[in-house]
Amino acid sequence: MTQRRVAITGLGLVSPFGGDLPDFFARLLAGESAVHFLQTDDVPRPLAIPFVSCPGFDADAELGKPLAGTMDRFAQLGTAAAYRAWQDAGLSRGQPAENRENWGVSWGTALGGTLAYEKGYKELWIKGRERVSPLSVILGMNNAANAHISIQLGLGGVSMSHTVACASSAIAIGEAFRRVRSGEAPVMLTGGSDVPQAYGVARAWEALRVMANCDEKTAAQACRPFSAGRTGLVLGEGGAALVLEDWEHAVARGARIHGEMVGYGTTCDHSHLVRPDAAGQVRALNMALADAGLTPADIDYVNAHGTATAEGDPVEIAALRTVFGEAAARLAVSGTKSMHGHQLGAAGAIEAIITVLALREQAIPPTAHLGEPDPACAGVDHVGTGRAQQLRAALSNSFAFGGSNAVLAFRAVTP
Structure with a gap:
């Protein structure tokens, strides 16, 4: 089987720094940390952990309030990142000029819509309500992000989600790469999104004793990979997406190519x-x-x-x-x-x-x-x-x- 070259034509990210991709990369080059000290008002014991959030992200403004309301935050972040990658690739979100029935989505998430389910537990056990939102299932399902992306961008090919803990989106990207390289799909939108801020999730990671030790003053430097003084990891929320495209297809439409996946x-x-x-x-x-x-x-x-x-x-x-x-x-x-x-x-x-x-x-x-x-x-x-x-x-x-x-x-x- 002839293998196709795979171009990377779109990159999209919801940055924890609040800016665009050039700003994100410039801040990383400068060694700037997005880690802050998160304190919540959860009862009876608030969370107090180092965390990386995306405080500048406004789902209603970016996606429209009706659509955002049908999504858990992980899907909101993922869909926004996908939109940004799609735009970066120079592809239209409206009626496409070509058939997209074999264009697909391969997405990664470790947790899916855990915030939706946790909200349901709070409604039932803390607030004493008799029922939860009828949207709970579609908010919480792990394939919500890739489903929304496929629908909103009119992609009729494979729409799959990968849940492989910390390797989820890397494997999603790898499987998308294989589909483009084999010629099965000329374009694949791929990436991942997660929000590990649910109270139960954060407490579970604390219980493993792998979370970094810090306070409000030292949070920015809490995560120190390979350092003799490292104390553990720092959780964060985020969404990121790439457009992988058959090289010849990308060249034919005059796309900018960021790099090649090989x-x-x-x-x-x-x-x-x-x-x-x-x-x-x-x-x-x-x-x-x-x-x-x-x-x-x-x-x-x-x-x-x-x-x-x-x-x-x-x-x-x-x-x-x-x-x-x-x-x-x-x-x-x-x-x-x-x-x-x-x-x-x-x-x-x-x-x-x-x-x-x-x-x-x-x-x-x-x-x-x-x-x-x-x-x-x-x-x-x-x-x-x-x-x-x-x-x-x-x-x-x-x-x-x-x-x-x-x-x-x-x-x-x-x-």
């Missing part, structure tokens, strides 16, 4: 639900390289999964050292969750966009607040300050609970 590898550790295994990550990395027709020597940058957990960070670096060998010492690696937090099912899509922008702009965002790297994470070139660098190809890693691993490979487009 490979995808996914594996399972098949060893433990929450303890990562370097062997499984190594297989995913090697699979992505082989799929892309690249060697370790071709890779100039890795956007790491880098959650800032005590156990996860050293395992990821060990996997990179194994795959890259002696070249690992010169491999630029950064963990951008230090600035934008961990959006669970949306993280892979956000980091895929960052990786594409790094290749396009020939610049690497840092691992902010790195300080002294953990000796257990040594052996790679940790990027502690944003810098310009010649980049040919890059990888984006997503490694999830359940042992699911996904690695995406991208290549810069040369003028």
Whole structure:
């Protein structure tokens, strides 16, 4: 079967900084953190955690109040990001000039509409009401985001959602890539969205004891991947989307091409639900390289999964050292969750966009607040300050609970 080249023609993000994509990337390059200290009025015990929110996002203004009212916040963020990517790709949201019956959506979410269900619990058990909103099911279903996107953009091909914990949107992107490359779909809109702000969800993560320790004054620097002083991860909400397109289709319509997606590898550790295994990550990395027709020597940058957990960070670096060998010492690696937090099912899509922008702009965002790297994470070139660098190809890693691993490979487009 002839494989098609896959162009990235659209990028869309609801930025925690409130601006557009250039603003988002510029702030990352500068090492600016979007982490703040979240305090809620939940009864009987408020939440008080580091968090990354999108305070400037107005769903009613962006989507229209009638449509926004039929969505949980995760679907609102996802649909808004999809609209932005679609516009960035130069595609119309109105009546299309060509048949879109085989254009599709592949979306990732770890949690789906948990806020809708939590609201129902509060209505029933705290407020003592007899019933919940009749919209609860369609608000809460995991495929709500991709369903809304397909409907609003008139996409008649596959419309699927992937729930694979922290690898959800990376796997969604990988599966979309495969469909475009095989010729099954000329265009796929892909990405992910999540809102882990439900009280029960936040408390569950606290119970795992993997959340970063901080207070209101230190929240901005709470997430420190690969640092000797790291204390854990920071949750965040977000939505991010990419338009993947058959290269010839993109060129024929005169589309701007941000970069090229060239490979995808996914594996399972098949060893433990929450303890990562370097062997499984190594297989995913090697699979992505082989799929892309690249060697370790071709890779100039890795956007790491880098959650800032005590156990996860050293395992990821060990996997990179194994795959890259002696070249690992010169491999630029950064963990951008230090600035934008961990959006669970949306993280892979956000980091895929960052990786594409790094290749396009020939610049690497840092691992902010790195300080002294953990000796257990040594052996790679940790990027502690944003810098310009010649980049040919890059990888984006997503490694999830359940042992699911996904690695995406991208290549810069040369003028």
